[in-house]
Amino acid sequence: xxxxxxxxxxxxxxxxxxxxxxxxxxxxxxxxxxxxxxxxxxxxxxxxxxxxxxxxxxxxxxxxxxxxxxxxxxxxxxxxxxxxxxxxxxxxxxxxxxxxxxxxxxxxxxxxxxxxxxxxxxxxxxxxxxxxxxxxxxxxxxxxxxxxxxxxxxxxxxxxxxxxxxxxxxxxxxxxxxxxxxxxxxxxxxxxxxxxxxxxxxxxxxxxxxxxxxxxxxxxxxxxxxxxxxxxxxxxxxxxxxxxxxxxxxxxxxxxxxxxxxxxxxxxxxxxxxxxxxxxxxxxxxxxxxxxxxxxxxxxxxxxxxxxxxxxxxxxxx
Amino acid sequence: xxxxxxxxxxxxxxxxxxxxxxxxxxxxxxxxxxxxxxxxxxxxxxxxxxxxxxxxxxxxxxxxxxxxxxxxxxxxxxxxxxxxxxxxxxxxxxxxxxxxxxxxxxxxxxxxxxxxxxxxxxxxxxxxxxxxxxxxxxxxxxxxxxxxxxxxxxxxxxxxxxxxxxxxxxxxxxxxxxxxxxxxxxxxxxxxxxxxxxxxxxxxxxxxxxxxxxxxxxxxxxxxxxxxxxxxxxxxxxxxxxxxxxxxxxxxxxxxxxxxxxxxxxxxxxxxxxxxxxxxxxxxxxxxxxxxxxxxxxxxxxxxxxxxxxxxxxxxxxxxxxxxxxxxxxxxxxxxxxxxxxxxxxxxxxxxxxxxxxxxxxxxxxxxxxxxxxxxxxxxxxxxxxxx
Numbered sequence: 247x248x249x250x251x252x253x254x255x256x257x258x259x260x261x262x263x264x265x266x267x268x269x270x271x272x273x274x275x276x277x278x279x280x281x282x283x284x285x286x287x288x289x290x291x292x293x294x295x296x297x298x299x300x301x302x303x304x305x306x307x308x309x310x311x312x313x314x315x316x317x318x319x320x321x322x323x324x325x326x327x328x329x330x331x332x333x334x335x336x337x338x339x340x341x342x343x344x345x346x347x348x349x350x351x352x353x354x355x356x357x358x359x360x361x362x363x364x365x366x367x368x369x370x371x372x373x374x375x376x377x378x379x380x381x382x383x384x385x386x387x388x389x390x391x392x393x394x395x396x397x398x399x400x401x402x403x404x405x406x407x408x409x410x411x412x413x414x415x416x417x418x419x420x421x422x423x424x425x426x427x428x429x430x431x432x433x434x435x436x437x438x439x440x441x442x443x444x445x446x447x448x449x450x451x452x453x454x455x456x457x458x459x460x461x462x463x464x465x466x467x468x469x470x471x472x473x474x475x476x477x478x479x480x481x482x483x484x485x486x487x488x489x490x491x492x493x494x495x496x497x498x499x500x501x502x503x504x505x506x507x508x509x510x511x512x513x514x515x516x517x518x519x520x521x522x523x524x525x526x527x528x529x530x531x532x533x534x535x536x537x538x539x540x541x542x543x544x545x546x547x548x549x550x551x552x553x554x555x556x557x558x559x560x561x562x563x564x
Numbered sequence: 565x566x567x568x569x570x571x572x573x574x575x576x577x578x579x580x581x582x583x584x585x586x587x588x589x590x591x592x593x594x595x596x597x598x599x600x601x602x603x604x605x606x607x608x609x610x611x612x613x614x615x616x617x618x619x620x621x622x623x624x625x626x627x628x629x630x631x632x633x634x635x636x637x638x639x640x641x642x643x644x645x646x647x648x649x650x651x652x653x654x655x656x657x658x659x660x661x662x663x664x665x666x667x668x669x670x671x672x673x674x675x676x677x678x679x680x681x682x683x684x685x686x687x688x689x690x691x692x693x694x695x696x697x698x699x700x701x702x703x704x705x706x707x708x709x710x711x712x713x714x715x716x717x718x719x720x721x722x723x724x725x726x727x728x729x730x731x732x733x734x735x736x737x738x739x740x741x742x743x744x745x746x747x748x749x750x751x752x753x754x755x756x757x758x759x760x761x762x763x764x765x766x767x768x769x770x771x772x773x774x775x776x777x778x779x780x781x782x783x784x785x786x787x788x789x790x791x792x793x794x795x796x797x798x799x800x801x802x803x804x805x806x807x808x809x810x811x812x813x814x815x816x817x818x819x820x821x822x823x824x825x826x827x828x829x830x831x832x833x834x835x836x837x838x839x840x841x842x843x844x845x846x847x848x849x850x851x852x853x854x855x856x857x858x859x860x861x862x863x864x865x866x867x868x869x870x871x872x873x874x875x876x877x878x879x880x881x882x883x884x885x886x887x888x889x890x891x892x893x894x895x896x897x898x899x900x901x902x903x904x905x906x907x908x909x910x911x912x913x914x915x916x917x918x919x920x921x922x923x924x925x926x927x928x929x930x931x932x933x934x935x936x937x938x939x940x941x942x943x944x945x946x947x948x949x950x951x952x
């Protein structure tokens with residue numbers, strides 16, 4: 247027997263993590279009983295009683311694994327059946343349930359938890375910080391070392407989609423040797439850029455006009471709208487202006503006072519070095535004018551956003 | 565000419581509009597001067613909707629607008645069965661509302677001699693909504709009257725303009741507004757004249773300034789921003805302050821009303837307000853209401869900011885008047901010392917540039933630029949010249 251209990255609940259919106267958890271539970275069960283039959287139940291087309299049918303012991307012996315995905319979108323019948331089965335207990339069978347979150351199907355979740363289900367979390371991975379933790383963890387599990395620069399390069403290249411990120415990690419672990427450096431990442435993923443408004447803004451605020459324009463072109467070509475790009479430019483410059491004029495003090499205290507995250511304060515402080523009040527003021531005015539232009543005030547939104555990016559970079563250069 | 569001796573009866577509260585009132589009272593008295601659709605235009609705060617309501621009351625009143633009888637009272641407080649008032653708090657009047665009005669226009673009045681339909685914000689009719697009204701406006705049922713209100717003729721589409729008779733209201737004089745505040749709201753004379761002047765003859769605003777101490781405070785701190793911006797930091801915090809003042813005002817007056825509307829809707833639907841979850845049909849109605857309330861808050865927030873900018877503009881205008889040495893009365897007479905100071909510190913060109921900067925910010929906010937960004941750009945532009 248394995249140590250997998252007969253009830254497994256995978257709760258959380260991150261599909262990559264949820265699928266992995268399900269796969270590892272199934273693998274563990276298969277290791278104990280290679281003959282185990284895997285039954286996938288479709289939550290949307292479920293008919294009452296199906297679950298009991300599959301979860302009851304088979305005439306021919308052998309164990310079963312029942313996998314229910316997206317319980318949060320399930321019909322009432324399925325939820326009721328999960329409650330029943332969880333309460334009644336299973337013999338020679340394992341029920342794995344995935345639930346993306348929300349209030350729907352909560353009854354079934356509670357019943358499973360009460361019956362002693364193993365709960366595996368699959369929390370959403372959205373921020374860059376979560377993603378870099380995810381990448382670091384991937385390589386730790388794969389018993390490999392990756393340099394922080396390489397993590398950043400990898401996020402820049404394929405950081406938008408977690409699934410892509412996971413398979414990129416897998417590929418690097420499988421195909422390379424030794425410590426993974428930024429050069430290794432560059433060799434595999436060089437030239438590919440997931441440009442976002444933030445990257446454009448970082449380059450522009452840093453005074454790197456060619457890089458900012460390149461990223462902007464990437465972003466526009468991959469379907470990003472000029473409006474959010476301008477919004478990001480505005481918020482970056484605002485943060486710099488507020489941090490730069492707020493005076494000294496620890497970044498934690500300042501963050502509290504300005505309603506920002508401490509890391510935002512640190513970054514804005516770093517960025518603020520090359521700026522002074524007048525140039526920053528002109529940059530903000532240029533952004534306001536561009537915002538008006540991209541919202542119908544001007545003829546060509548793309549031109550407006552390009553011009554403001556160049557203006558900001560030029561002001562930074564002084 | 566504009567002595568505060570308004571005609572009596574229902575016209576009592578329509579101040580400083582002698583010509584318009586004469587036209588409208590003549591129409592009430594003489595069927596030959598009556599028509600089926602009227603378009604009342606005038607600057608914001610000139611009392612367009614008040615004039616429309618008074619006209620409606622005069623039409624319904626058996627004595628031509630005595631202001632005393634049941635008919636007059638019910639029309640003026642908005643509960644008369646034959647008078648429908650369409651006002652929107654959203655950004656526009658939708659086609660479905662317009663269709664409902666067009667249908668209503670076909671029915672005969674129930675109690676009075678006329679069915680009156682007042683559209684308070686005819687400028688907010690979407691094009692499709694206006695089109696839906698055309699037929700009803702053009703081929704009127706005998707006893708239906710349309711009263712449309714808008715800031716100016718240009719705000720109404722030409723097909724509506726050509727189907728209605730135009731009555732122009734003008735900005736009432738400061739004295740007339742002050743007199744109204746004293747008489748109607750019992751406000752002390754000095755305060756009333758300050759409020760009327762500061763609100764630039766906008767009747768509703770003047771009343772608010774006169775009765776609400778916090779509103780006066782807000783206006784004062786807004787106007788005084790002008791002299792306080794020296795560095796980029798000042799500009800950024802001034803902008804944040806302006807935006808948050810508007811947010812405060814918008815949420816203060818909004819929250820109470822939102823809650824009341826929600827309670828009323830629950831009552832109408834027979835839903836239990838204490839229930840933890842509502843049944844689906846109630847939920848969908850509630851979310852529709854919340855959406856509406858949100859657009860209203862957006863509009864209101866923008867209006868509040870716009871008003872602050874107009875206040876700020878008045879301060880620079882006063883400084884310019886002082887520089888020019890004209891004998892034109894100041895809007896911010898109560899802050900004469902500060903105005904004087906600003907006038908000394910800047911040249912006329914700089915003052916004009918500043919006024920342009922404020923105008924640009926208003927234009928941008930109108931065009932959906934985030935208010936905070938527009939205000940920041942403005943505040944940076946308003947910095948004292950030494951900083952540049």
